[in-house]
Amino acid sequence: MIKLPKQNLCVNQTVSVFENRKHAGDLLVPLIQDLLERKPELAYGVVVGVPRGGVVVASQVARQLNMPLDIMVTGKIFAPGRDDIVIGAVTERGRIFVNRPLVIALGLDDVAVQQEIEKVKAEIKSTSADYRSIVPYSDLSEKTVFIIDDNVVTGSTMFATLRGLWAERPASVVVALPVAPADTLTALSDFADEIIALQAPEALDSGIDSFYTNLADVSQEHVLSILKKQNNG
Numbered sequence: 001m002i003k004l005p006k007q008n009l010c011v012n013q014t015v016s017v018f019e020n021r022k023h024a025g026d027l028l029v030p031l032i033q034d035l036l037e038r039k040p041e042l043a044y045g046v047v048v049g050v051p052r053g054g055v056v057v058a059s060q061v062a063r064q065l066n067m068p069l070d071i072m073v074t075g076k077i078f079a080p081g082r083d084d085i086v087i088g089a090v091t092e093r094g095r096i097f098v099n100r101p102l103v104i105a106l107g108l109d110d111v112a113v114q115q116e117i118e119k120v121k122a123e124i125k126s127t128s129a130d131y132r133s134i135v136p137y138s139d140l141s142e143k144t145v146f147i148i149d150d151n152v153v154t155g156s157t158m159f160a161t162l163r164g165l166w167a168e169r170p171a172s173v174v175v176a177l178p179v180a181p182a183d184t185l186t187a188l189s190d191f192a193d194e195i196i197a198l199q200a201p202e203a204l205d206s207g208i209d210s211f212y213t214n215l216a217d218v219s220q221e222h223v224l225s226i227l228k229k230q231n232n233g
Contacts, residue, residue, distance in 0.1 A: 025060025045144035089160035097160035
């Protein structure tokens, strides 16, 4: 266990490498259970996975905690003409996060940025339609939302997801992650009631792959199969 600047941050570093996303989900469960023992008022909850990889992790948590599983489709907004610079994100429920200081620093045209936003919104609409044919939107109001992804790096996607979640008026929001940089976790802690992580490196110079033995790409078909199984279970 390590200490980060915020009291609502819990990081347990007993395992340095995860076998795969399912293993990471299994390891998150005891930390969430410990949180629920300390704060039983958080037990009325919904587990929300961020597709695609986050749904694999979240499904393990939802199954073992006997909680409903939902998703939050979030798309990254790239700088126009650049697929290596993320300037924001859009959630399927219509929430938009744009890193305005970065947009200004890059000298990006607002019209071009808006075109990128509209492109992401169209992609999300198409993707989420398949998911929502299996799992309709959950009513998140007055519930604890456990938002889970398989990793976070800069936090831009998670920031947008959190903004979207708070608009649904949940009672509390808990972020649970296998790995994220310490400074990103600290920044996220301002937007969630609790943050749980298994690894919080100072930097990710070696990449996320170094924390997983197997981090194979997750197909949309795999996510759909998980949702079908959970929904029929």
